Every structure is written in structure tokens, then in C-alpha cells.
Amino acid sequence: MTEIVGGQEVRRPSLGALFTAFLIVSLCGVGGGGGIVWARRVAVEKRRWISDREFADIVSLCQFMPGPNIVGIAVCVGARMRGAIGTLAALGGFLLIPWAVGLSLGLLCLKYAHLPVLRNILDGIAAVASGLLIANGIRLLMPYRRRPAALVFAGVAFSLIAFGRLPLLVVLFGLVPISVAVAGVEAARAR
Amino acid sequence: MSDPSVPIALTAHLALVSSISFGGFPTVLPDVRNFVVSTHGWMTDQEFADLFAIAQSIPGPNMILMMSFVGWRVWGFPGAVVSAFATFGPPCTMYFAAYRIWDRFRDAPWQRIVRLGLVPVVMGLVIASGVVMARAADTSWRAVAVTNATAAMMLATRLNPMWLILVGGAFGGLGLL
Numbered sequence: 001m002t003e004i005v006g007g008q009e010v011r012r013p014s015l016g017a018l019f020t021a022f023l024i025v026s027l028c029g030v031g032g033g034g035g036i037v038w039a040r041r042v043a044v045e046k047r048r049w050i051s052d053r054e055f056a057d058i059v060s061l062c063q064f065m066p067g068p069n070i071v072g073i074a075v076c077v078g079a080r081m082r083g084a085i086g087t088l089a090a091l092g093g094f095l096l097i098p099w100a101v102g103l104s105l106g107l108l109c110l111k112y113a114h115l116p117v118l119r120n121i122l123d124g125i126a127a128v129a130s131g132l133l134i135a136n137g138i139r140l141l142m143p144y145r146r147r148p149a150a151l152v153f154a155g156v157a158f159s160l161i162a163f164g165r166l167p168l169l170v171v172l173f174g175l176v177p178i179s180v181a182v183a184g185v186e187a188a189r190a191r
Numbered sequence: 192m193s194d195p196s197v198p199i200a201l202t203a204h205l206a207l208v209s210s211i212s213f214g215g216f217p218t219v220l221p222d223v224r225n226f227v228v229s230t231h232g233w234m235t236d237q238e239f240a241d242l243f244a245i246a247q248s249i250p251g252p253n254m255i256l257m258m259s260f261v262g263w264r265v266w267g268f269p270g271a272v273v274s275a276f277a278t279f280g281p282p283c284t285m286y287f288a289a290y291r292i293w294d295r296f297r298d299a300p301w302q303r304i305v306r307l308g309l310v311p312v313v314m315g316l317v318i319a320s321g322v323v324m325a326r327a328a329d330t331s332w333r334a335v336a337v338t339n340a341t342a343a344m345m346l347a348t349r350l351n352p353m354w355l356i357l358v359g360g361a362f363g364g365l366g367l368l
Contacts, residue, residue: 067282068215075286098251124363126244126328131341133321141314150311157315168222180308
């Protein structure tokens with residue numbers, strides 16, 4: 001293990017290398033989750049493009065923004081390495097080939113979705129995939145379990161979508177300002 | 192589907208929800224389901240659940256694929272391409288812009304507070320999207336049991352989700368659901 005000294009020797013990977021790296025990351029993340037682990041393995045451990053701290057910094061920015069974190073990581077690592085063109089290369093690697101292959105496979109699958117066997121397989125997968133989403137949400141909420149306000153806002157957001165069937169825009173813009181205000185008051189009291 | 196307002200409506204809606212997809216694209220699933228199944232009737236719950244199942248079992252950017260399948264059902268190949276762009280375009284632009292000014296607000300106190308307020312809401316949305324998808328997909332009590340067992344196993348172990356997807360597919364394929 002060699003240390004990476006703060007930006008002393010900035011490596012400039014080729015656009016092709018960025019493309020390939022994020023192609024690998026894309027193909028390795030299946031079933032949701034796992035993608036960030038792979039991005040770290042490739043960008044930090046194998047290629048040593050960025051330091052662990054920089055990577056954590058990028059992840060923390062991405063968690064703050066709309067969109068899938070892993071796509072954000074591709075955008076930011078690409079930008080960090082080669083600017084706008086680097087972003088395009090990383091995004092292209094992440095999206096182009098996997099998208100084309102996935103679309104073809106998926107459409108082939110849909111063509112036969114009426115066959116009883118495939119029908120049943122898809123039902124089984126959908127049941128599991130829904131469970132994965134639920135578990136993912138619960139797991140990410142766990143660090144906040146000792147903060148009553150967090151549980152209340154999570155519960156209200158959950159109910160408004162699951163039972164109220166309200167549009168996402170309405171729920172976010174109705175709830176987030178109140179939730180942030182409460183967090184602000186808590187922080188001010190703690191000071 | 193010769194009405195040109197159909198693809199425009201879908202594209203605009205995908206671009207809107209992707210711009211506010213905090214916590215990743217799963218949080219937009221209930222909203223998109225409402226839009227394409229309940230509001231416009233472009234597909235049934237069953238078909239929407241099928242697209243979800245296929246997208247989740249293919250390696251690669253699965254939620255972008257999911258929206259492309261939706262676009263395909265509504266508008267063929269152009270729909271698949273345009274839906275993909277509408278889904279990843281807005282967030283990517285924001286990521287790029289935010290990364291350039293990140294230095295300015297990385298250590299700002301408000302950033303920590305906004306995060307503290309935002310994250311719990313988003314996690315509620317993720318759990319809700321799992322429940323909404325389960326409601327669309329689970330047509331028998333056995334399927335409901337599989338969803339619950341999956342969630343419990345994911346929380347209790349460090350299993351790779353791919354194994355559970357395989358097991359779920361096998362269960363279904365054997366006609367056990």
C-alpha cells in the first residue's frame with residue numbers, strides 16, 4: 001500500500017481508461033447497492049486516481065443531491081480527472097454499453113413475458129426486489145433511530161407516498177422545509 | 192399512441208421527477224407508477240412490476256433502464272432513448288455544477304442541518320417505494336411473505352442481493368408463488 005500525498009503527483013488517466021473503469025463499475029453493481037463499493041475499489045484502490053478522503057468527500061456530496069449516487073460519483077471522478085470531457089467519458093462508460101445490452105435483454109424478456117414460466121419468474125423477482133428496497137430504506141434510516149424527529153418525518157413521508165399516493169414533488173416540498181427547520185432548531189438548542 | 196402529447200408528457204414528467212430524485216431513482220417509482228398506470232393507463236400494475244423485476248435483475252444502470260422500458264412501452268425505441276436522457280440528464284448536470292462549487296459549501300454549517308433534515312424524509316420515501324412496488328407485484332400471500340422474508344434477510348445478513356433475486360426467480364419459476 002502506498003500513500004497518496006495530497007495532489008503532489010496528479011495522475012491524468014486517459015479518457016479510455018475512465019470509460020473502461022466505469023464500465024466495470026456499472027456491470028458489477030446488480031440489484032441495487034454494491035455500486036459504490038465497486039467504484040471505490042476501482043477509483044481508489046486499483047487505479048489510485050483519488051485518495052480515500054477525496055472519495056468519501058465525493059460520496060458525501062452525491063448523497064446530498066438528486067439522482068443515483070453512483071452516477072454522481074462517475075460525474076465527479078471524471079470531472080476531477082479530466083474536467084467536463086472526463087465526465088462525459090466516465091458517464092459514457094457507465095451508461096452506453098450496459099444500457100444497450102440491458103435494453104436488448106430486457107426487451108427480449110418482455111417479448112416472452114406472457115409465457116407462464118417467465119411470468120412466474122418475474123413475479124418472484126419483483127417480490128424479492130421490493131423487499132430489497134424496503135430493507136435498504138430501513139438500513140439507511142437506522143443511524144437516525146435515536147432522533148425522534150427523524151423517525152416522525154420518515155414516517156410521515158412514508159405514509160404520504162404509500163397511503164396518500166401524493167406526487168413526489170408535493171411531499172418533498174411540503175415536508176423537507178419543515179424537517180430542515182426542525183433540525184435547525186435542534187442544532188441551535190444544542191449549541 | 193399517435194398523439195404527440197403522449198411522449199412529451201412522459202419525458203417532461205421523467206425530467207421533473209429525476210430533478211428531485213433525492214436518495215436515487217427508487218424514490219420516484221411510486222410517482223412514476225401513478226403517472227403511467229393510474230393517471231394515463233399506459234400500462235397495468237402487472238406490466239409495471241414486470242419492468243421493475245427485469246430492470247432489477249440486469250447488471251448496469253437498472254433504474255435508468257427501468258425508465259427506458261417505460262418509454263419503450265409508450266413510444267417505442269425513441270421513447271426508450273429519450274426517457275433515458277430525461278432520467279439521467281438533469282441529475283448529471285446538477286452533480287457537475289455542484290462539484291464545481293462544492294468547495295464553497297463543503298464545511299458550511301447549514302449543509303449539515305439540511306442533510307439532517309433531508310435524509311430521514313428520503314429514507315421514508317425509499318421504504319414507501321418498496322411498499323408501493325410490493326403492492327403492484329405481490330398478488331398472493333406467498334409473494335407478500337417472500338417480500339417480507341427478503342427484507343428481513345437483507346437486514347439480518349450481509350448477503351449479496353443478487354442471490355436473493357436468483358432465489359426469488361427460482362421460487363416463482365417453480366410455481367411456488
